[in-house]
Amino acid sequence: MTLTLILEQTFNGLQAGVTLFLVAAGLTLILGIMDFVFLAHGAQVMIGAYAAAAITAASGNFYLGLLLAIPLTFASGYLLEFLIIRHLYGRDHMEQVLATFGLILFFNEAIRIGFGPAALFSDLPPSLTGFVQILPDTPYPAYRLGVILVGLACALGIHLFVSKTRVGAMVRAGANNPEMTAALGINIKILFRLIFAVGACLAGVAGMMLGPLTAVQPGMGEPLLILSLVVIIIGGIGSVRGAFIAAIIVGLVDTLGRVFLPAMLRLVVDQATADGAGPALASMLVYILMAVVLIFRPTGLFPAKG
């Protein structure tokens, strides 16, 4: 019974981790390569979730919703970079914070006007509502397993793209030294725009997959944004590999901590104290982890800039 619980929660942690990775992968490159503080990345998650939910509701087909939402999020990222973001590169970080904060307000309010303030709930197609036996007598929701698999596939795809292709080499060069990369004749403007659009697209995919699991509502991407910032700090800015490892660690620590920390505390201190302090400590666990990493490795576990 306990083993089943541990296994189930580990899978939940993995699912949270890969979702976080999808958000953090694009953001770590935006922060690392473009030196741009992009706080509106959470809005991309929201746009993805709403696009998928709206198309699913209109067409009645869940898969069509996902399929059409992907190019939509790509286009939204591309347009955003073209219209606003590219004018803000090289500006003071504080001004970037302010402008992207303005974007968050705008997107949240636009969604509120378009879809209403209440949360949308999208139903899963019958083919995904079943359970899969991950071990004998250990059923696990098929959809969550699917999320893990899609996330891992995306991670593998990003890894192969970054390490094996020519454009990937440009991205790595850009993360290491943007000026030198531009001096070598690589069109850094187009590269930036593509990274931005792909990053938005990945965040959108995270939102689409989260849609049926959580409520699709204005501002839904913001908690994810802040956790993915923690992931990026732990993994090292600009490092996709670091983002993956840190995302899995953060996902597991957060999920398992919330479930098991209160019980573990009960072994050490009396019940009343454990019940009071357990949830409080569990909610801080990820940030304590970040502080510890900062003390020993101020530039993260896998710094991209050598």
Place this chain on the structure above:
Amino acid sequence: MRPVFSFARLTINGMRDNRLLWVLIAGFALFPIITHFADQPFWNDLAMRIMLLGMAAMGLNLVLGYGGMVSFGHAAFIGLGAYCVGISQFYGITNGWAHLVLSGMVCGLAGLVIGYLALRTSGIYFIMITLAFAQMLFFLFVSLEQFGGDDGMSLDRAEFGLIDLYDPLRLYFMIWCVLAFVGLALMFVVRSRFGVTLRAIKSNESRVEAMGLVPLRFKMTSYVISAVICGLAGVLFANWQEYVSPDIMHWTRSGELMIIIILGGLGTLAGPLLGAIVFLLLEEILPVLLGNIAPAYAENWMILFGPLLIMVVMFGRGGLIGLLDRWQMGRAADNDKRGA
């Protein structure tokens, strides 16, 4: 990076900046007379909110504007100050002076720890780390069920000896006195050797280091001072609201503080207060304005405010103080021409 703040401008216009600060503070002292004759007590409430947010923004400005450290987590200190009131009352301590001392100690200590960890880094890392620690404290208070958790806790206004805060005017002037004190203190801090060094660190840290000073010590000190000021604002905020919830330290409030500072003028004494006036007035006016154009969408005024913010960043330089500067410089230039 384009300079947002120039050292020369401050020394030339430092006197005017001071004067503007005291004009604004004097204005707040006289404001209740106007509301009394206009018979609009609601305006006093708005003025109190402006003073509280302005005070917190003035504290943050020491770090942000004078020190050049982009802290995105100062709402956490406001929250800590507010919870100092709530939690002490929970345990039966109702004396307001005790709350103030406690909040100073708690925020000073939190500023020391967060500052020590965050100041090991700079640039984007610093922004994200301050934000992350603020979120940590936010979630801590959300999960503390005994203190109301997500719903927060309601509280009584504290006892300040003879000053009964349930009298609206006394509350108003309590806040005003603290604001004037913070303004005076910051004026001395900014003019002191410490303040000059802090600004020097902002423009060239390695040069300050080469002069045999330890920049980290100055940055830490300014971080702690600003945390304590925000805590002070938090204590008063809790008394004003008679209620405290994690919402007070939501990360968007840190963003609001930053907006207020940039709107008013970075690295100036009067800027944050001016910014708070404009920001909160916009918050009142935009819904009315939108309600006149499109009545169904009056609540969605953020749809105008977001783009406005982006415009300020793209086209506005140096905030409202900068605008005043440019206007006055233009007038001075015209006078010169006429004289010649």
